[in-house]
Amino acid sequence: MNEMVGLLELAARVLREHPDAPAVVNAEVCHRSGHGLLVSLQLGYAARLREITDAVASWALALDAAVQVVDRKSYAEIAAYGVVGGQTVWVWDHLEPAQVIELLDRTGESFEGGRMVFDPVALLSALAVRAVA
Secondary structure, three states, rough: OHHHHHHHHHHHHHHHHOOOOOOOOEEEEEEEEOOEEEEEEEEEOOOOHHHHHHHHHHHHHHHHOOOOEEOOOEEEEEEEEEEEEEEEEEEEEEEHHHHHHHHHHHHHHOHHHEEEEHHHHHHHHHHHHHHOO
């Protein structure tokens, strides 16, 4: 029980320390395979790929983390897994299949193996350059 309380306090601390970060619509403590108990911060669903990637990349920069896109069969998870105070903080959103295709097209990356990992600055730059071109 103490671990749960500590993680809830960590979630509040992370949100307080990043007041200008993209909006979080749900904060909770959950268990994820391979990660154990962690802080989950779900972002509000945005309709456009650029809004979603900008939000996740902004949080990735705040947490000193990479941006990961993982195939979850009916959607793709776009997330940043950071470590704060020795605990995992997971900030995430969804990508629809069409958005994954757009991301592949705009970054030139491959989704072989069902996973892509991006440096957040490189991802922001790639999408900004492709959007102007």
